[in-house]
Amino acid sequence: MVRNVAGEMAELEPEDFHLLSGLEHGMRFSRWVAEGKLPEFSGLDSENVDYRLDRCERRGLVERKTIQYTGYRLTFEGYDALALHTFAERDTIDGVGGPLGVGKESDVYEVRSFQPLALKYHREGYTNFREVDKERDYTSEKQHISWFYTARKAAEREYEALETLYPDVRVPRPVDQNRHAIVMAKMDGVELSRAGLTDGQVVPVLDLVLDEMAGAYREGFVHADMSEYNVFVGSEGVTVFDWPQAVPTDHANAEELLARDVTNIVGYFQRKYPQHTPEVDEAALADAIREDDFETVRAFA
Incomplete structure (x- = not known):
């Protein structure tokens, strides 16, 4: 240190x-x-x-x-x-x-x-x-x-x-x-990995994270390191942080990195909250984010 x-x-x-x-x-x-x-x-x-x-x-x-x-x-x-x-x-x-x-x-x-x-x-x-x-x-x-x-x-x-x-x-x-x-x-809230979501919070929080990933893609960036350690959950929603490895959406590996981000974040919810996380077609979800299909992104969660 x-x-x-x-x-x-x-x-x-x-x-x-x-x-x-x-x-x-x-x-x-x-x-x-x-x-x-x-x-x-x-x-x-x-x-x-x-x-x-x-x-x-x-x-x-x-x-x-x-x-x-x-x-x-x-x-x-x-x-x-x-x-x-x-x-x-x-x-x-x-x-x-x-x-x-x-x-x-x-x-x-x-x-x-x-x-x-x-x-x-x-x-x-x-x-x-x-x-x-x-x-x-x-x-x-x-x-x-x-x-x-x-x-x-x-x-x-x-x-x-x-x-x-x-x-x-x-x-x-x-x-x-x-x-x-x-x-x-300074961010308010708690890291997603330590949030301890209630049954009724799981899908809404996943929905919010996916919304922010879609919004970032719309503005021209893929996070490229999405995980439960890079999301804060607070009273006003979620905050996605740690962006030094982010790549522009026209980067040669942007599609692959977005797919990995989707797999990482959905996989976390499925592991920690298996009873309350729906089955997700991760490839189709990544496609929806790239195509700015907001309604489809929301429908996955």
Whole structure:
């Protein structure tokens, strides 16, 4: 788990962020940024670079390794600090609270603003980042894809999907995005996997989920990772979240991914509520969603 750095933000100085930004720039070209390059990348003199490296390393924001040279790189905590700094400068958020959810590919925290919001850090690439590097990869710039590039692209894809779908589809309202982080409205309700639906709620909730899948397809997206863990059930309906892997409906695999989404969500209801979930022709249901046949979609549930 990546440590929450929000409590340390007040201790950081503008020059610390210059250093972190310089490392971010350098990591576009190599896994480890040579110490001698940091004055150029950060705009700080060598003495200040040394001082800032010590401050940031003690706080776990950067890592050092001696290979053929002394190199540095951002940690995920350092990248978090850069995103938080930007959100604070934009007045998007004014404080970070406790965790709302921690997973393999994202961490979500409650944040303070003019209303309750959620801050999601994408962690795609974190596992590979922690693995032991092969030294021949340190300078293989042409093949180098940094972990923060992977995480940032995931955040950008998700934010694009949310901006396109909201408010016509019940997804979290997008507020802001920077680097690998997204700020969105905090969801009310409980995860579908833990909802414990009553007999009379099973079909209506399945109906609502299918409606949102159809609405997303109508707006141009397939979720591509639908499950009981990506749906919140609340007093006002359902909310479908986690969209970084979403694909546009003209994607070569969109039809296959939509069929898989339908199978996953219907299969969950059939496993957990077998007595109250009707038999469903999943292929025909996927066809109805693609053809925007709303009445047929409703009829399946």
